[in-house]
Structures are given as structure tokens and as C-alpha cells.
Amino acid sequence: MKLKQSISVFIAVFFGLVTLIALLFNVSGISTVILGWASFLAAIALILGVLNLLAVHLTRLFGERNLYSGVLVLGMLA
Incomplete structure (x- = not known):
């Protein structure tokens, strides 16, 4: 494992x-x-994860015309 990942x-x-x-x-x-900070950081991580997933699959949807990415995006928006 790399040092950055280990940290x-x-x-x-x-x-x-x-x-x-x-x-x-x-x-x-x-x-x-501590619990307040943990909740805050978990919420930020969740938002960043959803935005990253959305960005990746929108790129795949419009670039490669990947049907499964479209289904995932529609499922996230529902």
C-alpha cells in the first residue's frame, strides 16, 4: 500500500x-x-461520493452511450 493510502x-x-x-x-x-464532527464529515463524504458517481456515469452515458450508466443516473435522481 502506498504511503498516501496508508495515511x-x-x-x-x-x-x-x-x-x-x-x-x-x-x-x-x-x-x-466528536459526534457532531463525525456526522458532518460523513455527510460531506456522502455528498462528494454521490457527485463523483454522478459525474462519472454522466460522462459514460453521453460518451459511450452506456445504458447501465443511464439507469444508475435515473435511479439516483428518483
């Missing part, structure tokens, strides 16, 4: 564990802040 995986696992610990052990105000 990304480490950061994701670290913050996932911190979020899990915040859920299991209710530490006063810190858990609220």
Missing part, C-alpha cells in the same frame, strides 16, 4: 475508533463535539 486509512480508522469510544463512554461535552 488516509490510518486517519479514518483513528477517527472511527474515537467516535466509537465517544459513543460507548459518555464523556461530558467531548462526545457531543
